Amino acid sequence: MAFHSPQFLIFFPVVTLAYFLVPQRGRCAWLLAASYFFYLCWNPEYVVLLLLVTAVSYAAALLTDRRQDRRWRRGWTAAGIAATLAGLFFFKYFNFAADTAAAVLSWVGITAAGPHLDLVLPLGLSFYTFQAVGYLADVCGGKTAAEGNFLRYALFLSFFPKLVSGPIDRSDGLLAQMREGQGEWGLNAPFDFDRMRRGLLLMVWGMFLKLVIADRLAILVDTVFPSYWEYGGVHLAAAAVSFSLQIYCDFGGYSAIAIGAAQILGFRLMDNFRQPYLSLSIREFWRRWHISLSSWFRDYLYIPLGGSRKGRGRTWVNLMVTFLVSGLWHGASWNFVAWGGLHGLYQIAGDLLRPARDRVCAALRIRREALPWKIVRGLWTFALVTVAWVFFRAESTAQAVGFLARMATHLSLSLDGITGLGLDWKDLLAAGAAVLVLLIADLLGQKGSVRDRILALPLPARWAVYYLAVFSILIFGIYGGNYDPSQFIYGNQF
Amino acid sequence: MTKRRALRRLLAAVCFCALFCALFAGATQLLRNKDSAGAILSLYEEPRDSLDVIFIGSSHILNGAFPLELWHEYGIASNNLGQHGQSIPISYYMAQEAIRTQHPDLIVLDAYMLYYPDLIYEGDGNSHKSIDNMAWAAPKLRAIFDLFTWEDRWDYLVPLSFYHTRWKELSAEDFAPIDTTGKGCEVRLETTAYDPVEPVDPDYAQPLSETALEYFDRLVELCRTEGVELVLVCAPFLATAEQQGQMNAVGEVAQAYGLTYWNFLTRLEEIGFDPETDLYDYSHLNANGALKFTRALGAELAALGVPDRRGEAAYAGWDEDCARWREELTAAAEAADFPLLELK
Structure with a gap:
């Protein structure tokens, strides 16, 4: 569902209207459901990958946040980042790495046909992966606390306007707005005509x-x-x-x-x-x-x-x-x-x-x-x-x-x-x-x-x-x- | 926000949307392709339930049946809803529109498209010519949702999305009113001479399109339910042996449904059809061929009991429309150096 598709012209007003009509407590769940629906319209099978990246980075951040010791914090963060990046590496860089390795080997006289997988890059993977990595680094550096509410964190990664091609937002930006209870911006913000x-x-x-x-x-x-x-x-x-x-x-x-x-x-x-x-x-x-x-x-x-x-x-x-x-x-x-x-x-x-x-x-x-x-x-x-x-x-x-x-x-x-x-x-x-x-x-x-x-x-x-x-x-x-x-x-x- | 301010904003939003809709409709009207649009738009100029006969079908009937010649010769009040490449599924919805607006006594279906390859519709341009010119009412919406995929439906529901690239080809004609003087027919003022074709055995039959037959069955049912008589006709054209066989097969279908069928491919001599002078191309009649066909058609319709409305007060404008159309036809024939048959 591209932004300039007829489907989005229907999807967006419906989501917006319902968003401001549902009780504030239900807004996060509604936006999350809408975001996953939006993603399913593009790439139904790769929604699993989005969920995995969400779950792994969510857990790694919580594990990091529980530790005071710097080494443990770094360890959990490194493990979380590695696991988060694994999907990106596999889908985006596996063939590139295999081809490059084969080319280097053939340079030194070794003929090796590297495996070439028939992969399709899941839409938005580079964007939401980088957002998750940035979040893990922020938690590790104490810039933000780990998000305990899984739905809120999942929405932070999958928020449909920026899910497919960014902007790659930050923990002190979008996530902070989702956390704040009151104010002009965020999950509790009332409908505003001028906005x-x-x-x-x-x-x-x-x-x-x-x-x-x-x-x-x-x-x-x-x-x-x-x-x-x-x-x-x-x-x-x-x-x-x-x-x-x-x-x-x-x-x-x-x-x-x-x-x-x-x-x-x-x-x-x-x-x-x-x-x-x-x-x-x-x-x-x-x-x-x-x-x-x-x-x-x-x-x-x-x-x-x-x-x-x-x-x-x-x-x-x-x-x-x-x-x-x-x-x-x-x-x-x-x-x-x-x-x-x-x-x-x-x-x-x-x-x-x-x-x-x-x-x-x-x-x-x-x-x-x-x-x-x-x-x-x-x-x-x-x-x-x-x-x-x-x-x-x-x-x-x-x-x-x-x-x-x-x-x-x-x-x-x-x-x-x-x-x-x-x-x-x-x-x-x-x-x-x-x-x-x-x-x-x-x-x-x-x-x-x-x-x-x-x-x-x-x-x-x-x-x-x-x-x-x-x-x-x-x-x-x-x-x-x-x-x-x-x-x-x-x-x-x- | 105060209540007054909210009301003011609501009013502004309503005005904004209304103006937007008006501009949108204007842009759509300006940018849409107007070729052959008059064929269907003329229907909406007639007072409700004033027509006795409506023709539907392909360009064979669009180029072949002249409603104002029928009026002149037999006093038959008719309109031609034929359109280029109008498939039987689209004709079915066109019949619904004819019944909604006019509820005629008789619908004459051009049988030609019953043979057509198994397609729901023939070409984007042709289906748009039929459907885009229908009024926004149930038959049009039913056609859009029944016949097209979602990808194409959008183009019918929002024609601007289909036609917007025409900004590059706009001409003075796009700003002129659409010509509806012929009550739906389209006249060809060129001639291509052909040798006659060998007629086939009347019993020689070839299979028809299954999709067309499916919608034909729905059309028959619709006419029965609505109490409208359905008649089938095949206009003269340079039919191959296979096409003659298919048009013979239509006879069997008509018999099975108990419908009247006039196959003019088997009556070419009787109506004085001459392939050297009466064809625009191998498939379509020119003005002379159409005049011969229309007059023969009129005789059949009159024999079926279609009333002669000449002299009735409700049809007072028809004589004037007829005179104007004949005048324009004569002038156009002269301009095109076309040897038009004498108009009686």
Whole structure:
């Protein structure tokens, strides 16, 4: 049941309505039942895995919390984390590890065909596993107490708005809201019209990003990437930029719907995207992109490794390890590792080149706060991110390298054939207009909440914005799509 | 929140939803494909229970039976609910709609689709042409829930989800009113010349579609329950030997149910049908073929006792509609350089 499916359009209002009608004591159970139903609609057989991860992490946290001794606490936490990660490793990385081992062995002259299992990655596994691991680490570190109420903890892991693709929430965020007895947020929060309005606005924005931009650009991307050698440099650049926008609008759109849906129900999820393509450096990009994951890696991997506290060299090692693992988290394939590695290298190179950059800026008397310089830095950062995304989108590292090499060696300024990439000129125009709306929204978002601006408008203007947004999605969105003009070839009466 | 504020919010929400529904309906109407829409929409322009005869079935009847020619020649008040590729299951629900709105004395079913391969419906476009133009009432909903899977039902329940991609092909015609002057028929003003086909032995029969027969059985039952006479007809077309065999088999089915069946494939000479001049393509009549077929059909209907309504006060507008339609038909034929038969 995808967020943009007709089923969700029925499911969500029913769940919300019932949620505010049932007595407060029953709300947790109701949301848990709804969340498991939501998951069953995707992946009925893997609900067992969700339950197992829930039970194991729940028990490990309780066992950790009972001990005062640090070694015991760490022991139970390590055991809990290992058991929690076992499912993720098996389903996501078993084949990758076996193939890699076989490749390494064949390198040293030993031929060994590793076992290759026919596995389907259970939906949301990477997300809820990481949430459970973060929770166990928090309990171990005394940041939070172990949750004794199994239903509440199960809801923390399975809460349907964020179950499938995050945001990966924290014990001091979502779990704390579920624990709190009173207040504006959480299980006891009353229905709030203004909160609903804000949540709905965010959901509509998410739908716009997903259906109007991401799914439209996906047509172009899916046309070019699989046969990149047939296209010229401009087409490949167009596909690469389109993928940068597609992945932002796809994931950012999903996150907006998730956060909006949770907000309507009275829960505040972590921010996940904060105008990432307006970043002026790669480091800043990672403070704005997939925030719930990048902050997770910061808090539970980079800082425990020593962060930036142990000298420059160690900081770079920690950075590379974090980004390589992050790449692997995104996909069990070397091109994802290369994507992560590239982002690590960008940052190390940025550190190394900083003195030279400073000297150049001083020599040229560049005012760093001036808008033109900011635009140059923003475009440069976007270009670097886009190059890295090619590794993310490609089927393999070799394909990504081939794609970039062809893009660099077949450059021309001709736009001929740009309408032959799966989108006709009207679709390109629609995509361009929608991206312009996104750019304006992101620029405004830098200065404050766009929702606040909309809600402050007089009623007619506000309603006009609502209708414009909804009908843009209904008319220009990529959905349904069974209509085929060739089936309507017969003319009218005379 | 004060009671007054809550009421104000409720009122605003109601207004917002009402305006949303109006805009949604407007967007749907603008973006939907209007090809052949007049064929079914014309039904809703007639006063309730004013029609004596309603035609249902495929494009054979849609292109073949001209209600206003029937009016002109025999004073028969009819409407053509035929549609391109209208399968028998869809015709069954179309008959329900005809009975709901008009309760005619007679429903004439085009038998052609009884042979059609075992499909519930033929092509998304064609089923949409029939169902999207039906009014939101029980027959339409029954058809949607009976004939389609959930994936497709959504497209019928919310047609905007099916048609929204048409924003790219909108033209001035999408903003013009839908033409319903022909009372449901669709006229073909082109000719493809063919050699005559060899007629088969009248006893030669070929099997019919089981799905079509299942819904045909339901249609017969519906007409019996509602006291509507059901008649079967096969319009002329360039039928292969197998198709002639299938249309012969319809005769056996009609006999088994005790229904009247007019198989015009066996009466081509009698009505003056000429495959060189009367066909739009191998399967459909052009305007001249349709005029010949309609006149023969009118004679049969009159013989069955369908009343002549000419001169009745309730049908005063029909003469004017007829004159306008004939005028438009003549003008369109001239514009298309089509040698239209003389209109009597």
